[in-house]
Amino acid sequence: MKTAPHFLSRTRKSLMAAAASLAIAGAIGFGITTTGTMPVLADAVHVQAPQVPSFADLVEQVSPAVVSVRVKSDVQPADDNSFQMFQGPDGLPDNPQLRRFFKQFREFGPQNDHRQHKRRDGKLRPVAQGSGFFISEDGYLVTNNHVVKEGSAYTVVLNDGKELDAKLVGTDPRTDLAVLKVEGEGRKFTYVQFADDAKVRVGDWVVAVGNPFGLGGTVTAGIVSARGRDIGAGPYDDFIQIDAPVNRGNSGGPTFNLSGQVVGINTAIFSPSGGSVGIAFDIPASTAKGVVEDLIKNGSVSRGWLGVEIQPVTKDIAESLGLPDAKGALVASTQDDSPAKAAGIVPGDVITQVAGKDVPSTKELARMIAAYSPGKSVDVTIWHDGESKQVSVDLGKMPSQAKLASNDQQSAPQSETSGSLADLGLTVTQSDDGHGLVVADVDPDSAAADRGIRAGDVITAVNSEEVNGTADVKQAMEDAAKAGRKSVLVQITRNDSNRFVALPIDKG
Template structure:
């Protein structure tokens, strides 16, 4: 049978297709049998500079940091709520601090622990804090508020070992305490204090402690500020850091990158109760000085000048002819105080102590407190438009605060008007100063807080006995080109100063 052209072409196409399939199959079988891997893309890898970490630092210092467990005497629970456990006195006595600064000591969640063997037995509170060794023979630094009220103390190291400790000494004013572990044939890893004068805002720091009783915990941050005054006391000079710290970090160290202690965690700013990145450290310089005394079993004694002081404002500086708003204005010298015996009087502005500048009232308190009682110091004051130096033999800071006696105002007898000042005054019965009997509510005097019953005792350091003395002092200030006068006020046995404009408006 003869094939047609169409069928021949069809057979040719089928043969070609079959050959193509055979070739493809051979190639596929060859790929499987030879074991050649398919080509894959490489994983992402970025060659970038590595940020230095703190692992080496932490490895070295961690053995020196301990947890401090404090067994306290049982105290009745308060129905008023407030801060966890027993906050320091300066927190409890200050409503603003009590609201914003949360003392951060205690066990997990701040709970009190129940005696397991006898659930009906009175619970024995246990608090958790932090501390660190400063000597190989077992001296430990922590906060006073961590150990305050404690009856027994246990130290737990990073490797879980427990040691009984005894309380060597405390200093409430700086919130510092020293414990001692007596362990035979045991040498502890310890750290040393840094020179915090070299600490700068922005420096890296590492905080190590025992937050919420969790044990050794490390956080990092920077120095946020220096010289912070949080209203804790006359010696406020805190270092502010942003390394997260919480309850239980109290007494723990903050390290610089050299492994030295730059500060001791003592307080946090916390509207919520947890860390918000604002914590405060006792500076190493303060701690070192106090700890050295406590280690010797002594008590910290501070110098005492015995003056009531207030800040120098721009108006006060102008009224006294001072070029800057620095110094501490003396509003009164306390009875039988070193200042009064040396001749320091109300109206003096203390600008230096032994050649060291006094910028603020807090700085004066710190400078004087750093001296030992009996120390003779040169106090420079601004008086009558010039600087004078007075030698003062410092006394011992008393336990309680002394107030200067200024004499309470007597009943008025006859009045005089000082219309330009918005005041009506009368002579006091003892002839010392004038008693304010009325204050114009729209006057500068009212704006400055002067009230009926106040006694004006001096104007620009000149004693006054009547309204004419006040007017004369105003005219003298005006002739000198001053816009303000400094008025000394006595109220409820306390002296203070206010400024008033020389002329109304």
């Protein structure tokens, strides 16, 4: 059968149109030209950026030494105490914004209510969980005191998930440290060592490993934010501040330098919400090392005790005492039967040196004395009655609870017993027991008001001389003026606690 010419023509045209369409579609779909050349492909994105350090090798080495600590007891606290929340000390710097922030945190943040009740069934229940780390191959490990303090049974969970029972070796509440011992049945544990934290600098990288919120081994990284932080947690505050995220459950966990050494132990966070906001505090390795050694050896820590209540020396106080520099620790009171009182140290003295070493601050004095063993005799240099003198003090053993200083005073002849001390901005009256002058009113525009003196305070001494009437105060002011001083040192008693305030002699 013959094909009609017009049909062949139409078919030929249709095939040519289809071929052209395929060529165009191919060019669009595959990015090629219709000229028969090779495909042209765009380069993949590649950025030449500085390489940040990886912590993977470090984490791989130290993780087996870090454990989770589970605590059980038949005493059930009202809440989880697995982390200390830093709620702001009374001794905060004079910064209104900082104080307001802490006030808001106390009001709206999580509350640490440690009320307890005994479980009726007598069974052990979980009461806390935290972190810890091995410091020896035979199973000694470090954690926080506040993690274990309610416990009667302890379980350590290794990074491979194995659970082992542990016993409590000892605790030290003053530094919030505790030591546990795991019996590994001949097993040798991976352990880490303490670093020389004196070499730690602000800005150094650090890595925290722990058990936040009970999740198990977790790693976070950051830098050292500050050194020597005083957060009002205790007499030996000297914390390292870091910004590596730590949360509840990280307590007792280690913070490492890039050499895999422990520079600090996570113990507290500053947070209005209960979670990390980038401010955490570590017990320095230098503090922990000595405490841990004592706990392993003796089960407790024995510290030297001086028996004084002290306060910082301000420029005004130094000037009022004729002290060349605003350094040292001003003795506000001495406790009865204390080594300080036996050595003749009295309120108003300034402790400037211990064993020939300068005392730069009250915190440093506490640490210096605590470093000695009870019974040790040390030479203490004091500023007394306008001159430096040295006394020998036989240190005692720090009591479990501080004793209140005795405020007993001897009666003194009285002249004028009440009235106005206008030059100081005060109105006073004789105290009921005849010792000292009770502040009845304070001029709000006076230096006394600026320095925190308020109605109800009792003035017991001025420039270390007892006062029982306004005439005694005025005489002390005249003596100070004759000595060329611009202020007087006023000893104040409030709520059975002593402190000193320097007031200018001229009208405030």
